[in-house]
Amino acid sequence: MxxxxxxxxxxxxxxxxxxxxxxxxxxxxxxxxxxxxxxxxxxxxxxxxxxxxxxxxxxxxxxxxxxxxxxxxxxxxxxxxxxxEPTEPESVRHDLAVKVRGAAFDDPTALISQVERHRQAHTDRLTHYLAGETRDFGDPPPDGRLDAERELQHAVLRGGIAYERMMIAWLDDVLATLARLDTGR
Amino acid sequence: MxxxxxxxxxxxxxxxxxxxxxxxxxxxxxxxxxxxxxxxxxxxxxxxxxxxxxxxxxxxxxxxxxxxxxxxxxxxxxxxxxxxEPTEPESVRHDLAVKVRGAAFDDPTALISQVERHRQAHTDRLTHYLAGETRDFGDPPPDGRLDAERELQHAVLRGGIAYERMMIAWLDDVLATLARLDTGR
DNA sequence: CGTTGCTATGCAACAAAGTGCATAGGAAGA
DNA sequence: TCTTCCTATGCACTTTGTTGCATAGCAACG
Missing domain, CATH: 1.10.10.10 (Winged helix-like DNA-binding domain superfamily/Winged helix DNA-binding domain)
Incomplete structure (x- = not known):
């Protein structure tokens, strides 16, 4: 809760x-x-x-x-x-990860389009975040002093940016893996 | 479901x-x-x-x-x-991010120990993942050919590793931000 | 022999979250 | 005027998830 x-x-x-x-x-x-x-x-x-x-x-x-x-x-x-009160590290739910492992028992190449869709969604979010960062945190605060609310909001936004970048890189990794499996070798 | x-x-x-x-x-x-x-x-x-x-x-x-x-x-x-069937990008629940933003309305420095606890949990997981990677994917498969199941499991594990590394870096960022707010400036 | 601990399975009650639908005021355009 | 869209609030039902508890076999230890 x-x-x-x-x-x-x-x-x-x-x-x-x-x-x-x-x-x-x-x-x-x-x-x-x-x-x-x-x-x-x-x-x-x-x-x-x-x-x-x-x-x-x-x-x-x-x-x-x-x-x-x-x-x-x-x-x-x-x-x-x-x-x-201490909070435990979040429980994660990445259905795409389940799908990637599940693809081994179906057609791995059929997953490519879905991974690409997710990649698109994450690049859209990243663009959105970066725009928000420029808009809200581009210039230093007018009074030049540290505002906790502002600084912490920015820190959270940087986390979102890092997350999206990580996801995009991982999805590229997955796409490369799927392509490698496709060429068969 | x-x-x-x-x-x-x-x-x-x-x-x-x-x-x-x-x-x-x-x-x-x-x-x-x-x-x-x-x-x-x-x-x-x-x-x-x-x-x-x-x-x-x-x-x-x-x-x-x-x-x-x-x-x-x-x-x-x-x-x-x-x-x-297409799946929507996962819904995320990062209570720590909520706490970071909420800390602005309470005592930001009180959050430091919690962030450190999370950082520890994530480094533990990273260590665990890396050990698993060496154990399960350290040597190439005996027969040398591409096994979809193995390759996809490895790709998912790499995702986990990337996630933990990203989280650790972000938590360090948060800690630096909290420290900056603490020294007041 | 009693306790503790791990394997193994499950129910019941409750809390939280998701899905579908309903209502209603007002703006904008065909 | 009719339809569509956006603002604004909410109920009912269903599915998931959490918490607490119960049972039972067997091993190891004191």
């Missing part, structure tokens, strides 16, 4: 509605923590009844009204407690 | 009992697909009733008897179908 905490962090960075959170989970945050809007609304309900967040109805013109959530004191405490 | 498929691949590589599968999921396969023994037994039951796998009772001496599972024709077909 940590979707709660991801939401808390996002709301601390900037309060917003369930819908806005869902959009953030599609872009920046979603690259290291995924969640659908249904999940987010459900968890927000629970967080509200637990007193972790506060709601404010916001009337909007030209679009439906929204509920803006922000972090309450109890939410901050919960986040603090979670931050200080 | 892909635990089924991970199990099929594992059983194709080598038939075995639920217990043995659980142990494999703790080591090699578990590094890119995790599953507990309870899950495995439950899914094996379903796979058996769907005719994906076949069971054979094996009497053992010096230890309890076991049920050895192997892949049936329908299981092979199911695997083949899954291999050929």
């Amino acid at each position: 940590a979707l709660e905490h991801a939401i808390l962090v996002s709301l601390l960075e900037k309060p917003g509605s369930g819908y806005e959170l869902a959009r953030r989970f599609e872009r920046s945050i979603g690259y290291f923590w995924t969640a659908s809007h249904q999940q987010i609304y459900r968890v927000l309900k629970r967080m509200e009844s637990d007193g972790w967040v506060e709601v404010r109805d916001v009337a909007q013109y030209g679009r439906p009204d929204k509920k803006e959530y922000s972090v309450a004191g109890r939410g901050r405490d919960a986040l603090s407690a979670w931050l200080n | 892909a635990l089924e498929h991970a199990i099929l691949v594992s059983l194709l590589e080598k038939p075995g009992s639920g217990y043995e599968l659980a142990r494999r999921f703790e080591r090699s396969i578990g590094y890119f697909w995790t599953a507990s023994h309870q899950q495995i037994y439950r899914v094996l039951k379903r796979m058996e009733s769907d005719g994906w796998v076949e069971v054979r009772d094996v009497a053992q001496y010096g230890r309890p008897d076991k049920k050895e599972y192997s892949v049936a024709g329908r299981g092979r077909d199911a695997l083949s179908a899954w291999l050929n």
Whole structure:
């Protein structure tokens, strides 16, 4: 259970509605923590009844009204407690890795197009990240001093960039391996 | 739903009992697909009733008897179908990344020990992988020809190695960032 | 002989996540 | 006006995953 905490962090960075959170989970945050809007609304309900967040109805013109959530004191405490409790290294789920090993028992060359699709998805993400890095962290902060929020967001983004580069290189490795198997030898 | 498929691949590589599968999921396969023994037994039951796998009772001496599972024709077909259906890039869950961003709203330096713990876990895994690589792929295959199963397993292992190296480098980056924030500046 | 530990299998209850569907206001264009 | 799209919120159902517990054979040790 940590979707709660991801939401808390996002709301601390900037309060917003369930819908806005869902959009953030599609872009920046979603690259290291995924969640659908249904999940987010459900968890927000629970967080509200637990007193972790506060709601404010916001009337909007030209679009439906929204509920803006922000972090309450109890939410901050919960986040603090979670931050200080040790977390185990994440459990990984790479279905493509399963497929690569499984391809040995089917047609390995048939996997090439799928690996290429994944490679494309990862290069797209990398491009997206690099654009975001230039946009958000290209210039030093106006006041020249170290801003923890900004520095840590940048560190996480650098992690995303490193991850995508690693994946692209590995997928190239897999493609080379599949090609080698194809020429038979 | 892909635990089924991970199990099929594992059983194709080598038939075995639920217990043995659980142990494999703790080591090699578990590094890119995790599953507990309870899950495995439950899914094996379903796979058996769907005719994906076949069971054979094996009497053992010096230890309890076991049920050895192997892949049936329908299981092979199911695997083949899954291999050929496009899969979306994996959903990632990096709680440490959430924590790094969250640390901006708490005490960033308190996170250092946790990052170090993760770094240690990843170096341990890397060592484990590299030892496995030397053991299993150190010498060329005796007959000198390309074995798809072996080559693809090696490719997946190389992916694991690349992942751990990337993570260690990123965690060092995070540690440097946290240290920079600590000295204040 | 009792305890501990490893192999081996499984159930039950619960929590979390995913899938599908529904509703509703308003903008933009055919 | 009708359709389509975007914003905004949510329920119901199903599938997965987690946690805790239970059983049982056999070996090794004190």
